[in-house]
Amino acid sequence: MSALPDSLTEIREDFLALEQKDRLLLLLEFANELPELPQKFQDHPDLLERVVECQSPVFIFVEVDTAGAFHLHATAPRESPTTRGFASILAQGLDGLTAEQVLAVADDYPQSIGLSEAVSPLRLRGMSAMLGRAKRQLRERLA
Amino acid sequence: MTVPSDPTQKFAAYAHPSTLVSTEWLAEHHGDAGVVVVESDEDVLLYEVGHIEGSVKIDWHTDLNDKVNRDYIDGAAFAALMSSKGITRDSTVIIYGDKSNWWAAYALWVFTLFGHADVRLLDGGRTKWLAEGREITTIASPVIPSDYPVIPRNDAPIRAFKNDVLAHFGNPLIDVRSEEEYSGARTTMPAYPEEGALRGGHIPTAASVPWARAAATDSTFRTRSELDAIYRTEAGLADGDDVIAYCRIGERSSHTWFVLTHLLGFENVRNYDGSWTEWGNAVAVPIAVGTEPGAAPQR
Numbered sequence: 442m443s444a445l446p447d448s449l450t451e452i453r454e455d456f457l458a459l460e461q462k463d464r465l466l467l468l469l470e471f472a473n474e475l476p477e478l479p480q481k482f483q484d485h486p487d488l489l490e491r492v493v494e495c496q497s498p499v500f501i502f503v504e505v506d507t508a509g510a511f512h513l514h515a516t517a518p519r520e521s522p523t524t525r526g527f528a529s530i531l532a533q534g535l536d537g538l539t540a541e542q543v544l545a546v547a548d549d550y551p552q553s554i555g556l557s558e559a560v561s562p563l564r565l566r567g568m569s570a571m572l573g574r575a576k577r578q579l580r581e582r583l584a
Numbered sequence: 585m586t587v588p589s590d591p592t593q594k595f596a597a598y599a600h601p602s603t604l605v606s607t608e609w610l611a612e613h614h615g616d617a618g619v620v621v622v623e624s625d626e627d628v629l630l631y632e633v634g635h636i637e638g639s640v641k642i643d644w645h646t647d648l649n650d651k652v653n654r655d656y657i658d659g660a661a662f663a664a665l666m667s668s669k670g671i672t673r674d675s676t677v678i679i680y681g682d683k684s685n686w687w688a689a690y691a692l693w694v695f696t697l698f699g700h701a702d703v704r705l706l707d708g709g710r711t712k713w714l715a716e717g718r719e720i721t722t723i724a725s726p727v728i729p730s731d732y733p734v735i736p737r738n739d740a741p742i743r744a745f746k747n748d749v750l751a752h753f754g755n756p757l758i759d760v761r762s763e764e765e766y767s768g769a770r771t772t773m774p775a776y777p778e779e780g781a782l783r784g785g786h787i788p789t790a791a792s793v794p795w796a797r798a799a800a801t802d803s804t805f806r807t808r809s810e811l812d813a814i815y816r817t818e819a820g821l822a823d824g825d826d827v828i829a830y831c832r833i834g835e836r837s838s839h840t841w842f843v844l845t846h847l848l849g850f851e852n853v854r855n856y857d858g859s860w861t862e863w864g865n866a867v868a869v870p871i872a873v874g875t876e877p878g879a880a881p882q883r
Contacts, residue, residue, distance in 0.1 A: 465628070465629060465632065468629060469629050469632050469633070472629065497626070497627065519633075520627070520630065520633075521627055522627055522629035522630060522632070522633055523627045523628050523629045523630075524627070526629065558646070559628075559646070560628055560645075560646075561628070561643075561645030561646055561649075563645060564628065564645060
């Protein structure tokens with residue numbers, strides 16, 4: 442087991458410190474914080490990959506900048522706050538990491554942040570799918 | 585103490601007009617004594633984003649499903665849930681939700697398993713309410729816990745299990761999933777996480793009628809004549825038929841169950857909630873692939 446990056450550890454600790462009901466509200470905060478897609482991606486919908494495992498239309502795109510830092514961009518409709526929240530957790534938690542660090546994040550991270558009861562394991566699969574697809578895109582980008 | 589029905593003209597043509605209310609009617613009556621408005625969505629956070637004033641939230645994953653067994657909650661848990669939402673056995677429950685009431689219909693079907701007498705859907709659901717610019721609030725609704733009796737769940741009339749489906753061949757089956765799921769074209773995608781059915785296709789003889797065909801673009805139910813054209817003329821259902829509807833986990837088919845039972849008046853409609861996640865994984869059950877319904881298996 443490699444060490445979890447600080448950003449993801451902090452997010453996990455923040456959720457686990459809360460009662461179940463408040464965990465939902467924290468997820469809503471994340472949903473509200475999901476940034477708009479950068480203009481360069483808004484103009485290129487072809488670059489975006491749909492996460493079909495999520496029932497709502499969510500699209501992701503990974504980027505490694507010239508300094509080698511990872512960024513996850515995502516877009517999902519306002520009426521899908523849970524999906525937006527999942528995307529926002531990953532976008533914030535993975536932002537700025539190296540590719541190596543991102544690929545080392547445990548695939549079961551979504552199951553470890555205390556949302557199974559508040560959100561349900563089935564819905565959390567959407568977040569796992571997002572993480573899985575982000576890693577796959579990253580591997581393709583590195584190849 | 586009966587809450588009157590919505591006299592909207594469109595509803596009069598349905599078999600059970602009192603199972604729907606319009607947004608206009610709800611705007612006027614949501615605060616009436618005896619009425620409890622329930623929001624039930626696919627997205628577990630949507631209620632928190634904003635809901636109809638006074639409404640309470642019921643989530644299908646976290647409230648209606650048993651946490652251990654793959655089953656619905658039992659009578660004691662349902663009574664506790666109702667109590668926590670301020671619903672009594674006499675309450676008029678009006679459910680609305682996202683996605684053309686897909687999940688609201690599912691919740692209504694579960695209420696029906698417990699024989700709750702007066703439960704209605706908001707025609708057009710959350711989408712229409714918002715499209716009309718009607719008010720929502722983020723303020724949590726105060727609830728006074730109620731007394732709700734423990735009623736044993738009665739599955740038999742409206743719920744089908746796998747063995748019921750195996751015994752059902754020769755009677756109409758409706759598959760309400762997408763055409764790709766019906767044909768079996770969609771189940772696996774290499775290198776992607778998979779949702780969980782080992783086989784693709786449909787239950788032999790099932791007619792394909794994707795659930796959303798029953799909804800108009802504004803999320804309301806289609807009119808009686810439009811629904812008759814889809815389910816009677818096209819899918820071939822006839823009065824007196826014993827029908828089973830299914831989808832992937834029984835949610836979309838709850839919507840179709842509502843349409844067939846309450847809007848078109850079929851009296852023997854069951855929802856097979858095990859649906860494709862059970863059938864597509866079960867050993868030695870017959871499956872048909874492609875766009876044709878396929879023949880009933882020899883027995």
